[in-house]
Amino acid sequence: MRAKRFHLASNQQSLFDDDPAPWELDAAAQQTLATVVLTTGPDNEYDYLIPDELLDARRPETLLEVGRRVRVPFGRGNRTEVGYCVAVGSKPAPGRKLKSIAGVLDKQSLLTPHMLRLTRWMADYYLCPWGQVLEAVVPAGVRGQAGTREVTLLSVPTRVAARVTTLDVTDKQRDVLQALANSPKPLTLKQLATRVGCTSAPINTLRKQGLIESRVERLDQGELEALVVTREAPKQLNDDQATVLREIYRELDAARHSTLLIHGVTGSGKTEVYIQAIEKVVSFGRQAIVLVPEISLTPQTVGRFRARFDHIAVLHSHLSDVERHRHWKKIAAGEVQVIVGARSGVFAPTPDLGLIVVDEEHETTFKQDSAPRYHAREVAQRRAADENVPLILGSATPALESWQRAAAGEYKLLSMPRRVNNWPMPAVRLVDLREDHNRRGALSRNLMQAMDAALRDGGQVILLLNRRGFSTHVQCPACGASAKCPECEISLTFHRQDAILLCHWCDHRQAPPQVCPDCGSTAIRYGGLGTQKLEAEVQARFPRTRVLRMDADTMRRPGSHETALDAFRNGEYRVLLGTQMIAKGLDFPNVTVVGVINADTALNWPDFRAGERTFHLVTQVAGRTGRGEKGGRVLVQTFDPEHPAIAAAARHDYDAFARVELPQREALGYPPYGSMIRFVCRGESEQQTAALAQQAVDQIQAAWGDDDPLRPGGPLKLRGPAPAPIAKLRGEFRYHVQAMHPDGDRLRAAVKAALAKLTPPEGLRWIVDVDPWEMM
Numbered sequence: 001m002r003a004k005r006f007h008l009a010s011n012q013q014s015l016f017d018d019d020p021a022p023w024e025l026d027a028a029a030q031q032t033l034a035t036v037v038l039t040t041g042p043d044n045e046y047d048y049l050i051p052d053e054l055l056d057a058r059r060p061e062t063l064l065e066v067g068r069r070v071r072v073p074f075g076r077g078n079r080t081e082v083g084y085c086v087a088v089g090s091k092p093a094p095g096r097k098l099k100s101i102a103g104v105l106d107k108q109s110l111l112t113p114h115m116l117r118l119t120r121w122m123a124d125y126y127l128c129p130w131g132q133v134l135e136a137v138v139p140a141g142v143r144g145q146a147g148t149r150e151v152t153l154l155s156v157p158t159r160v161a162a163r164v165t166t167l168d169v170t171d172k173q174r175d176v177l178q179a180l181a182n183s184p185k186p187l188t189l190k191q192l193a194t195r196v197g198c199t200s201a202p203i204n205t206l207r208k209q210g211l212i213e214s215r216v217e218r219l220d221q222g223e224l225e226a227l228v229v230t231r232e233a234p235k236q237l238n239d240d241q242a243t244v245l246r247e248i249y250r251e252l253d254a255a256r257h258s259t260l261l262i263h264g265v266t267g268s269g270k271t272e273v274y275i276q277a278i279e280k281v282v283s284f285g286r287q288a289i290v291l292v293p294e295i296s297l298t299p300q301t302v303g304r305f306r307a308r309f310d311h312i313a314v315l316h317s318h319l320s321d322v323e324r325h326r327h328w329k330k331i332a333a334g335e336v337q338v339i340v341g342a343r344s345g346v347f348a349p350t351p352d353l354g355l356i357v358v359d360e361e362h363e364t365t366f367k368q369d370s371a372p373r374y375h376a377r378e379v380a381q382r383r384a385a386d387e388n389v390p391l392i393l394g395s396a397t398p399a400l401e402s403w404q405r406a407a408a409g410e411y412k413l414l415s416m417p418r419r420v421n422n423w424p425m426p427a428v429r430l431v432d433l434r435e436d437h438n439r440r441g442a443l444s445r446n447l448m449q450a451m452d453a454a455l456r457d458g459g460q461v462i463l464l465l466n467r468r469g470f471s472t473h474v475q476c477p478a479c480g481a482s483a484k485c486p487e488c489e490i491s492l493t494f495h496r497q498d499a500i501l502l503c504h505w506c507d508h509r510q511a512p513p514q515v516c517p518d519c520g521s522t523a524i525r526y527g528g529l530g531t532q533k534l535e536a537e538v539q540a541r542f543p544r545t546r547v548l549r550m551d552a553d554t555m556r557r558p559g560s561h562e563t564a565l566d567a568f569r570n571g572e573y574r575v576l577l578g579t580q581m582i583a584k585g586l587d588f589p590n591v592t593v594v595g596v597i598n599a600d601t602a603l604n605w606p607d608f609r610a611g612e613r614t615f616h617l618v619t620q621v622a623g624r625t626g627r628g629e630k631g632g633r634v635l636v637q638t639f640d641p642e643h644p645a646i647a648a649a650a651r652h653d654y655d656a657f658a659r660v661e662l663p664q665r666e667a668l669g670y671p672p673y674g675s676m677i678r679f680v681c682r683g684e685s686e687q688q689t690a691a692l693a694q695q696a697v698d699q700i701q702a703a704w705g706d707d708d709p710l711r712p713g714g715p716l717k718l719r720g721p722a723p724a725p726i727a728k729l730r731g732e733f734r735y736h737v738q739a740m741h742p743d744g745d746r747l748r749a750a751v752k753a754a755l756a757k758l759t760p761p762e763g764l765r766w767i768v769d770v771d772p773w774e775m776m
Helices: 113-125 130-137 171-182 189-196 201-208 239-254 270-283 295-306 321-332 343-347 376-386 400-407 445-456 531-541 560-569 610-622 644-650 654-668 686-704 744-756
Strands: 012-014 030-038 045-049 069-074 079-092 148-155 213-220 259-264 287-291 312-315 338-341 353-359 391-395 412-416 427-432 460-464 473-475 493-495 500-502 525-527 547-550 575-578 591-596 633-638 675-683 717-729 732-741 765-770
Touching: 030 069, 030 130, 045 069, 045 079, 079 130, 113 130, 113 376, 148 189, 171 189, 171 201, 189 201, 239 259, 239 270, 239 412, 259 270, 259 400, 270 287, 270 295, 270 353, 270 391, 287 343, 287 376, 295 312, 295 338, 312 321, 338 343, 343 376, 353 376, 376 391, 400 412, 400 654, 427 445, 427 644, 445 460, 445 591, 445 633, 460 610, 531 547, 531 575, 547 560, 591 610, 610 633, 610 644, 610 654, 633 644, 644 654, 675 686, 675 744, 686 717, 686 732, 686 744, 732 744, 744 765
Parallel strands: 012 045, 259 391, 259 412, 287 338, 287 353, 312 338, 353 391, 427 633, 460 575, 460 591, 547 575, 591 633
Antiparallel strands: 030 045, 030 079, 069 079, 148 213, 473 525, 493 500, 675 732, 675 765, 717 732
16 A cells, blocks of 8 residues: 655654664665644654554555544553544654554544644644644544444345355244345344344354354434425625625636625625525535624524525534534535534535635634634634635624735725615614713613604614623622622622522622621612613513513523524514624614613723724624614614714724724734734632743743844733733632734744743643633
């Protein structure tokens, strides 16, 4: 068998030092070696010998191939570890003895060469072990073959089937052999016994005599029932949509990679453009991946795609392992035309990818908050470039990183400035809460009047409040003491429905106090506003109106998003209120009023993206109305109506927001004008945690070296170490460091070198976040 050569990375190692008995080999001799990356342990690549039986092409179920998992001996104790085979090739024999692969775990490759290159890039870019990236890319349900079980399959060898009538066996045994010989496929023992009408005894006897062969296979326990949907014809495009679609067709016909940023206002018909572009991709016999930011958007998006395509797969975190495994297998087999998914959908194993679409590309949910801390938009960009296919990014409020790349010519900007059917953008009114002195609850007089008029006219209302719970803080007015989480030292939120105080970070729960534990006062004050209190107020003011609340407390069960949104769409509820999950992408023509209860919620966060997040949220939720003939209006309640983000959102003016925000970012060196890496360490000892953060700063500075005044980009910027905005979380103190510089490659190299020299004491942990989106 001729071994294919693969590039082996520079940090590849052999297991020479693990074997105490070296022996010399001819340096010119060649050996067929496998390169293995372990799923846990050292972040290196190791060479192993391949036993002959694993190179036998006649046994595909045990054949070693790139992309399969293997069992290997590791370390001086030869403990068994699991790893991925990332390369197979002939190499000069080393001067020390190598260990051999113990076995192959998978019957087929889980990773294509494209996906191996992508994960290698992710490991380098996001400073994460390659094995950890591989484990994240291949779902647990796929690795464990969820929804399948091992069964023993019985069959009759050809030499036996040809002489069944002449064999010296009992009549029942002959019936068993005849039934197996006549079966088009192997049978389980239970199937065979049922078909013949016998016990297992005659079957087992024939197996012992070698007249029946057996093999163990893992089989699927069943397929999901196909959904029946009404097919829809393509919609007529307006001029803006047609112009954008022609540009996409041009890139598809050229069979080349490019990134197209569609800046389309809410309601401009971006999804129909995606669908018609994908129809062209499917006509080529290729597949498309469509990423959406929220689970709540997935059912609506899937429904639209099911009405236009025959074969759809869905990938998101609310799927069971069995469902995810079934979708994964169909995708890998080329049976799926369109994959709709959240963040992890970017890793769909498409055999012939033709297009990637990232809808609402600005959304923070595309950033993974655990290792590997990747951003799906950046990974999609890399994958599309590697597989030479176009990437479409769509948003009414593009991320400033994407906007700047379009301005620099890296992306092609396509505009859709008008809504379909020429519906006008909804009128937005800013309600200055500083002047509403008579307001006693969450709803201002202006918003109350607008809601009342909308409900009387048969319309529906959406209210956004990005705080869940009933009261956001509990305090004693006599001495000022407040209820805080003992593990996180942040305010506990009162949830009236369960009558508990809850920490939204660590899930600590405790009963609300009857008296102040510090001074004994019984005058406990429940302050602040959450979605539960807002729901109670709306019910009290509009007692005959059905109200639907959507937040993390009510949307816990699988399928709850789809059920709730369908009920609102069908008119079962007249008011929908909730957190940011209701602010994006949803299309409800009967919604005529949208209210933003407190637009300032995120403005004061210690995050350089606070203004951008506020602009996105207000603009997106405002776009949920005015999508039908009834029109719509938006009321934004704020204590800071002059803030540039809020003022620009009220005018639906993205350009104005970018003109103010980008120069401020550039002056401070923040993205998109510089790369940022955040280092966070945590531990039970505040002194040791701070010392580790300082050690990280010292090591980064040492790895960076002296700044050449002639080198572009200026000096390295290091902020910290300092206590994180949430200084204590889950019982651990937290310190963080921010490193920034325009040269992202040099910055990553310095941080990687620094972290390799860190020696944290027992009990201390740290994370590194490249291009962070969460600063808390």
